[in-house]
Structures are given as C-alpha cells and as structure tokens.
Amino acid sequence: MQTEAISNYIANMQLHISEAAYFQSTASWxxxxxxxxxxxxxxxxxxGAQLKIGEEELSPRAGQLVVLPAGTTLSVRTIDNREFSHYVCHFNARSGDQExxxxxxxPSCVTAANPEATARAFGELVRHYRGGELTSNLRAKLLLQELLCEFLEQGGGANLRRPAGGHVDKVSRVLAFIDHHLSxxxxxxxxxxxAHFxxxxxxxxxxxxTGRSPMQYMNQRRMEMAKQWMVETNMSVSEAAERVGSSLYQFSKMFKQYTGSSPSEYRKTMRAQPNV
Structure with missing residues (x-):
C-alpha cells in the first residue's frame, strides 16, 4: 500500500511556482x-554545468532534467567558461505538511524521453508564468505537473525515503484497511x-x-472497483452492489453520479471501445 500512499500524495500535492525562466549561462554562473x-x-x-547536490556531483547533458530539492545544500557553476542555455523553475510541491x-x-537527474517536447513544455511554462492572462498561473502549474510526471516516470518512479515516517505509515495502514473492507x-x-487520532x-x-474526506475516499474506491468489474467481468449489477455494501438502488444512483451512466450503460459503452 505504500505505492497507493505515494500516488495519493503526488495526486493531491499543492504547487506554488516562485520563478520560471530561460537562461543563457556564462562563466559568471x-x-x-x-x-x-x-x-x-x-x-x-x-x-557545461557542474552541480553539487549535498554530496552528489553532476555534470548534466543536453536533454536532461535535474531536481535540486528544497533544504539541500546546493552549488552550481559553469565548467571551463562554457556557454550553454537552460530552463529553471523554482517551486514548492506540498501535500499536507510534506514537501x-x-x-x-x-534520482537527481533523468533524460527526457522526447527532448524537443520537453523543451517546448518548459518554454510554455515560462511564457505562462510571466503572462498576465486570467489562466496564466493555472496553465503554468499544469505544465509543471507534466514536467514532474516526466521526471518521475523517466526516473523509474519513486520510493519513500527511509525511515518512511509516521504520517505515511498511518495513511498506508488506513488505505489498506479501506480496500479490504469496501463491503x-x-x-x-x-x-x-x-491512525491513533x-x-x-x-x-x-x-x-x-488524499484530498478527500475518509467517506468520500471510500466511496470513490468502491466506484473505481465497480467500474473495473463492469468492464472486466460479467458480474451482475446486484452482485457489484453487494460487494460494496450497498443496496441496488443506492449503488446505481452513486455509480451514475460518478460516471454519468448507469452500470449497465457504462459496461456497454466501455466494452464498445477499441482497446477495452
């Protein structure tokens, strides 16, 4: 359930961008x-850059993303008076009280899967961060989310730091309990x-x-499982309702609130999709 806890922290993190810019670096960097x-x-x-993150030293290549975490001792400099360009974004990403x-x-450094697309996304992030339109800040955050997803995916995912800490352990314990008691x-x-609270x-x-109240989260998990059953099995709607501890009427009503369709309509529509 640690993967579930990590996923929830990432999905519900609050982003704040304090700077985004394009730089042409020289010997003075x-x-x-x-x-x-x-x-x-x-x-x-x-x-042409040399970075030190804590005790780790890096010389990033073109097409690589690097994260320098908050609270870490950092040093950056140019090697051999080279000139090179890079994008940078200063940001905080918190879920609750956790950065x-x-x-x-x-990893500290990953190689972008599509360097040109990553450069375009970062360029758009900078443009929107410095823009004055109604949606500029929101678009900048969405682009930062994409870049962070790229970083995590190309880095092979993420692990909880050890020791994991009581906060995450308690969340994991509660999420596991919910998944085993959906009915x-x-x-x-x-x-x-x-959680001893x-x-x-x-x-x-x-x-x-998680970004949700305990009951909202439990109902969401019930509907996620029900959606999976409707697509991947021939389970009857009444059996699905029983498995999530609901009457047929309440189950059908909640399912429609979450998906916009009745369970039977959802099954028919999803099974008609090419890849389902």
Whole structure:
C-alpha cells in the first residue's frame, strides 16, 4: 500500500511556482553552498554545468532534467567558461505538511524521453508564468505537473525515503484497511483508531494526504472497483452492489453520479471501445 500512499500524495500535492525562466549561462554562473526553501527544476539545452547536490556531483547533458530539492545544500557553476542555455523553475510541491522531495527518494537527474517536447513544455511554462492572462498561473502549474510526471516516470518512479515516517505509515495502514473492507459499514471512529487520532483531527489529517474526506475516499474506491468489474467481468449489477455494501438502488444512483451512466450503460459503452 505504500505505492497507493505515494500516488495519493503526488495526486493531491499543492504547487506554488516562485520563478520560471530561460537562461543563457556564462562563466559568471556560480552559486556556492546555497540552501533554499524551494525546489529547483532544471532542463539543460546544452552542456557545461557542474552541480553539487549535498554530496552528489553532476555534470548534466543536453536533454536532461535535474531536481535540486528544497533544504539541500546546493552549488552550481559553469565548467571551463562554457556557454550553454537552460530552463529553471523554482517551486514548492506540498501535500499536507510534506514537501514532495522530502517524502520521495528519486534520482537527481533523468533524460527526457522526447527532448524537443520537453523543451517546448518548459518554454510554455515560462511564457505562462510571466503572462498576465486570467489562466496564466493555472496553465503554468499544469505544465509543471507534466514536467514532474516526466521526471518521475523517466526516473523509474519513486520510493519513500527511509525511515518512511509516521504520517505515511498511518495513511498506508488506513488505505489498506479501506480496500479490504469496501463491503463493510466502516465508521469514522474505526479509521481514526487505526491512525491513533481523535476523529475530528483524523478528518483533517486524512484530507491533507488524499484530498478527500475518509467517506468520500471510500466511496470513490468502491466506484473505481465497480467500474473495473463492469468492464472486466460479467458480474451482475446486484452482485457489484453487494460487494460494496450497498443496496441496488443506492449503488446505481452513486455509480451514475460518478460516471454519468448507469452500470449497465457504462459496461456497454466501455466494452464498445477499441482497446477495452
């Protein structure tokens, strides 16, 4: 269930961009032993940079993304007076009280799958960040999300840092319990007890990790499973309702709220799709 916990943290992280820019670096590009309260995402279009992240030293190549996590001692400089261009974005990514790269262990440097597309995305991020349109900030955040997805995917995913910490362990325990009790009448008090929290605090704790209240999350998981059953099995609608602990009427009503279709209509539509 740690993968589930990581996925929820990533999906519900709150992004804030404090800078986004394109630079043509020269011999004067140098910072030594800097500690920032924001993360830095670089995309290199040329070669000639030397970075030190904590004790790790890197010389990124063109087409590589590099993350310098918040709170880490950083040094950057140009090698042999070379000139090269790169994009940079300063940002925070938090889910609850956790900064993304405090929680996740990832490579520092990855190679973009499609360098031209990544360069275009970063260029658009910079343009929107500096734009003044109504949707500029939102579009910049969406592009940063895409770039972070590229970074995580090309880096082979992510692992929880060790030790994982009580926050993540408690979320994992609760998520596992929910998945094993989708057909049961689970109470808020039961879930709060698993995390050793008062129910009122547990609601805030759970929502900071998943973006939903415990009951909203449980109902979502029930509908996700029901959608899978409708597409991948011949399970009857009444059996699906029973498996998520609901009456046929309530199940059909909730399913339609989540998908816009009745269970039978959803099954027919999805099975008609070419790849289903």
């Amino acid at each position: 140098r910072q030594t032993d800097v500690v920032s309260d924001f993360n830095r995402l670089y995309y290199f279009l040329g070669e 993304l790269f405090e929680l996740l262990e990832t 049961d009448d689970v109470t808020l008090e039961q879930l709060a007890e698993l 008062h129910p009122n605090y547990f609601i805030r704790f759970f929502k900071s990790a």
